[in-house]
Amino acid sequence: MNAMNAMNATNAMNSINSIIVSIGNELTSGQTIDTNSAYLAGQLDMLGIDTLSHVTVGDDRAVTARAITAAAAEAELVLVTGGLGPTADDITRHALADAMGGAELIEDVASLAELEDFFRRRGRTMVDANRIQVMLPAGSRAIPNVCGTAPGIAATIGGAMVYVMPGVPHEMRRMFAERIAPELPAGQGVVVRRILHTFGTGESDVGERIADLMARDANPLVGTTVAAGLVSVRIAGRAASAAEAERLAGATIAEVSARLGDWVVGEGEQAMPAAVGMLLRQRHQTLATAESCTGGLIGEMVTDVSGSSDYYLGGVISYANSVKRDLLGVGDDILAANGAVSEPVARAMADRCRDKFRADWAVSVTGIAGPTGGSDEKPVGLAYTALAGPDRTEVHRHVLPGDRPTIRQRAAMTALNHLRLRLRNNG
Amino acid sequence: MNAMNAMNATNAMNSINSIIVSIGNELTSGQTIDTNSAYLAGQLDMLGIDTLSHVTVGDDRAVTARAITAAAAEAELVLVTGGLGPTADDITRHALADAMGGAELIEDVASLAELEDFFRRRGRTMVDANRIQVMLPAGSRAIPNVCGTAPGIAATIGGAMVYVMPGVPHEMRRMFAERIAPELPAGQGVVVRRILHTFGTGESDVGERIADLMARDANPLVGTTVAAGLVSVRIAGRAASAAEAERLAGATIAEVSARLGDWVVGEGEQAMPAAVGMLLRQRHQTLATAESCTGGLIGEMVTDVSGSSDYYLGGVISYANSVKRDLLGVGDDILAANGAVSEPVARAMADRCRDKFRADWAVSVTGIAGPTGGSDEKPVGLAYTALAGPDRTEVHRHVLPGDRPTIRQRAAMTALNHLRLRLRNNG
Numbered sequence: 001m002n003a004m005n006a007m008n009a010t011n012a013m014n015s016i017n018s019i020i021v022s023i024g025n026e027l028t029s030g031q032t033i034d035t036n037s038a039y040l041a042g043q044l045d046m047l048g049i050d051t052l053s054h055v056t057v058g059d060d061r062a063v064t065a066r067a068i069t070a071a072a073a074e075a076e077l078v079l080v081t082g083g084l085g086p087t088a089d090d091i092t093r094h095a096l097a098d099a100m101g102g103a104e105l106i107e108d109v110a111s112l113a114e115l116e117d118f119f120r121r122r123g124r125t126m127v128d129a130n131r132i133q134v135m136l137p138a139g140s141r142a143i144p145n146v147c148g149t150a151p152g153i154a155a156t157i158g159g160a161m162v163y164v165m166p167g168v169p170h171e172m173r174r175m176f177a178e179r180i181a182p183e184l185p186a187g188q189g190v191v192v193r194r195i196l197h198t199f200g201t202g203e204s205d206v207g208e209r210i211a212d213l214m215a216r217d218a219n220p221l222v223g224t225t226v227a228a229g230l231v232s233v234r235i236a237g238r239a240a241s242a243a244e245a246e247r248l249a250g251a252t253i254a255e256v257s258a259r260l261g262d263w264v265v266g267e268g269e270q271a272m273p274a275a276v277g278m279l280l281r282q283r284h285q286t287l288a289t290a291e292s293c294t295g296g297l298i299g300e301m302v303t304d305v306s307g308s309s310d311y312y313l314g315g316v317i318s319y320a321n322s323v324k325r326d327l328l329g330v331g332d333d334i335l336a337a338n339g340a341v342s343e344p345v346a347r348a349m350a351d352r353c354r355d356k357f358r359a360d361w362a363v364s365v366t367g368i369a370g371p372t373g374g375s376d377e378k379p380v381g382l383a384y385t386a387l388a389g390p391d392r393t394e395v396h397r398h399v400l401p402g403d404r405p406t407i408r409q410r411a412a413m414t415a416l417n418h419l420r421l422r423l424r425n426n427g
Numbered sequence: 428m429n430a431m432n433a434m435n436a437t438n439a440m441n442s443i444n445s446i447i448v449s450i451g452n453e454l455t456s457g458q459t460i461d462t463n464s465a466y467l468a469g470q471l472d473m474l475g476i477d478t479l480s481h482v483t484v485g486d487d488r489a490v491t492a493r494a495i496t497a498a499a500a501e502a503e504l505v506l507v508t509g510g511l512g513p514t515a516d517d518i519t520r521h522a523l524a525d526a527m528g529g530a531e532l533i534e535d536v537a538s539l540a541e542l543e544d545f546f547r548r549r550g551r552t553m554v555d556a557n558r559i560q561v562m563l564p565a566g567s568r569a570i571p572n573v574c575g576t577a578p579g580i581a582a583t584i585g586g587a588m589v590y591v592m593p594g595v596p597h598e599m600r601r602m603f604a605e606r607i608a609p610e611l612p613a614g615q616g617v618v619v620r621r622i623l624h625t626f627g628t629g630e631s632d633v634g635e636r637i638a639d640l641m642a643r644d645a646n647p648l649v650g651t652t653v654a655a656g657l658v659s660v661r662i663a664g665r666a667a668s669a670a671e672a673e674r675l676a677g678a679t680i681a682e683v684s685a686r687l688g689d690w691v692v693g694e695g696e697q698a699m700p701a702a703v704g705m706l707l708r709q710r711h712q713t714l715a716t717a718e719s720c721t722g723g724l725i726g727e728m729v730t731d732v733s734g735s736s737d738y739y740l741g742g743v744i745s746y747a748n749s750v751k752r753d754l755l756g757v758g759d760d761i762l763a764a765n766g767a768v769s770e771p772v773a774r775a776m777a778d779r780c781r782d783k784f785r786a787d788w789a790v791s792v793t794g795i796a797g798p799t800g801g802s803d804e805k806p807v808g809l810a811y812t813a814l815a816g817p818d819r820t821e822v823h824r825h826v827l828p829g830d831r832p833t834i835r836q837r838a839a840m841t842a843l844n845h846l847r848l849r850l851r852n853n854g
Contacts, residue, residue, distance in 0.1 A: 030468030041457030087634035089650035207514035295730025296723030303722025
């Protein structure tokens with residue numbers, strides 16, 4: 001295929017582009033982190049629709065109208081979230097009307113009936129403020145909201161389809177999935193994205209092993225990212241059919257996995273606890289946890305995975321020393337001689353936890369998450385993780401960088417990673 | 428002051444505007460949620476610098492160059508994050524050079540020495556790929572990175588200051604706080620933002636009670652947002668001095684608090700656990716937790732607050748029924764007669780937990796977080812929360828909407844809110 005044909009093929013597969021617009025002073029000012037744009041971009045991918053950019057603007061009618069107008073001029077599909085609430089800072093319906101060339105706002109009779117029904121079913125009184133939520137620009141149509149008070153709005157500006165959704169994440173997600181996605185035209189190509197998480201080394205080491213796969217014009221396109229303590233390899237396969245895109249992405253995943261070996265934790269948001277869970281399930285083994293500075297975070301991560309009751313028995317959050325002694329049975333002598341943040345206490349926590357829960361494996365963490373409580377001898381970030389198993393107990397000492405949440409997250413990830421490696425290599 | 432003067436005063440206080448540009452396919456495709464923009468916007472606020480918009484584009488040199496060029500034309504300050512890594516998808520330094528009119532990339536000698544030192548101190552071998560990270564556009568200057576391999580870059584495009592930072596959050600934050608913020612010109616006004624979280628009612632109810640405070644031209648500007656199970660009231664006070672802006676915001680916070688009463692949980696990201704912690708500390712009382720479906724989430728939330736060891740003793744994650752029985756002492760007869768997700772089991776978990784930990788208060792949760800495990804009689808979302816205190820034990824039944832993480836979060840928030848209300852009103 002010559003260069004011209006290749007370009008045409010690519011264009012044909014890219015026939016629909018989208019821009020995602022998020023509205024809210026809480027977003028531009030940084031008080032709230034925008035999760036809606038990421039959700040929508042992921043959904044569009046699966047429909048074969050490219051996302052050119054995300055744009056976030058504040059609760060300003062003129063600025064919002066300009067952002068919608070500019071997006072509609074650049075992309076065939078514009079998804080807007082936020083600013084449909086019942087209060088005075090909710091200006092999106094007015095801005096949309098402006099971007100539609102000054103459309104009048106008209107009360108939508110069907111939406112009003114649904115809204116009254118929404119309040120009736122919940123036994124709540126509808127206040128006058130809610131009536132603004134069923135006012136729509138003339139020429140647009142309402143999209144029912146089954147779990148909130150604000151209907152969405154569908155409109156056309158120039159050649160672009162524009163959909164406005166509430167900013168409340170669960171309302172937006174359900175509206176998009178059930179009402180909007182089914183009416184979007186299919187993209188002519190499909191992008192299948194996968195992401196492989198690694199733990200235990202730096203981005204440059206990962207990049208060096210897979211450098212030849214990372215050409216900018218490759219298909220699948222391969223990239224790396226560092227976040228949440230993991231170095232992650234992103235793979236995007238594009239093809240005319242979902243099956244072919246999946247095949248392309250899958251082959252690259254296999255190649256990357258082979259090259260990165262033990263660093264590879266797995267795929268998905270819950271890569272670390274899911275990897276541990278899969279290994280435990282294969283072995284019909286069980287896990288218990290004893291947490292001090294992580295305060296329940298390891299248990300929370302493990303149980304975030306659906307089905308974790310198959311292998312996770314539970315844990316003790318032994319935040320106070322009295323709990324380490326009374327609930328777990330860590331001896332007063334060990335605590336007094338070494339202090340709570342020490343190798344012997346981490347070891348005793350894991351051993352006693354394994355006994356108490358009659359579990360095959362127990363992980364423990366004791367450390368200083370800061371910002372206070374550190375000393376020259378035991379600085380903030382010092383953490384001991386222990387892993388008690390059928391044949392032995394191992395303890396590791398760490399000095400973890402970062403702030404309190406980062407230290408807690410790294411301690412939890414490190415403890416689970418020790419379990420993953422031991423299950424994988426010796427189990 | 429007439430309208431013209433008012434406008435001039437506002438303009439004078441708004442003399443620096445910024446745009447935040449985030450770069451990465453992982454962001455446009457939705458695989459990673461952008462938290463850097465929110466952090467930077469919050470920091471700029473404190474410097475009196477307005478954020479006009481956030482823009483996110485993919486790892487594409489031409490698109491990134493256009494985004495930087497457009498931002499530099501619209502704002503006096505452009506903050507760019509991402510794409511400075513050592514791998515082939517990191518194109519930001521090239522895009523910056525393009526936006527500077529085709530500047531050449533030159534190896535920065537001082538940065539190379541720092542990079543070599545970075546690897547030497549960690550006992551790691553520097554690979555050739557890392558050398559690209561010290562290539563800077565001619566006419567720009569390096570900003571040292573004390574906790575990573577990529578220096579930042581400072582440049583001027585037209586009249587705009589442009590700063591490029593790594594995308595790794597902890598590297599970016601430290602570079603911004605220590606190196607960039609100190610060299611930014613002070614904004615001529617200061618915005619003080621506060622946010623008051625409420626729990627227990629809907630946004631329209633909150634909005635109705637404070638409707639008169641929400642005029643679009645008011646100072647402080649008041650808005651409402653729904654997220655993470657909370658309805659939140661945002662207050663932005665703007666004035667020439669920080670003290671005056673704080674006074675304005677504080678007066679409005681007090682007024683809003685008075686009107687919203689018991690719904691008000693508090694301020695800050697950790698509003699619910701911090702509110703509970705403050706009330707416990709005032710009373711010199713202690714808390715323990717017994718968690719089933721939340722799997723450690725309540726403990727994690729409580730211990731996310733620094734200093735929580737003053738009142739939080741710890742907890743039991745009683746995921747398996749055997750743990751409810753053996754660690755907590757919930758009777759087999761109660762479990763057999765009612766099932767694990769039931770009023771009597773929630774009550775027994777809280778009572779036994781309070782006894783075992785010798786705590787003043789114990790909260791418990793047992794429920795079905797889904798997506799599997801539900802039945803007609805006990806649907807997904809069914810949860811019982813119990814609160815055992817010095818005088819009595821209360822149990823509440825809930826059917827919570829949403830997916831697994833949402834159900835777990837709402838169950839945890841609801842359990843802590845019962846404790847908050849009881850401490851506040853009867854404690």
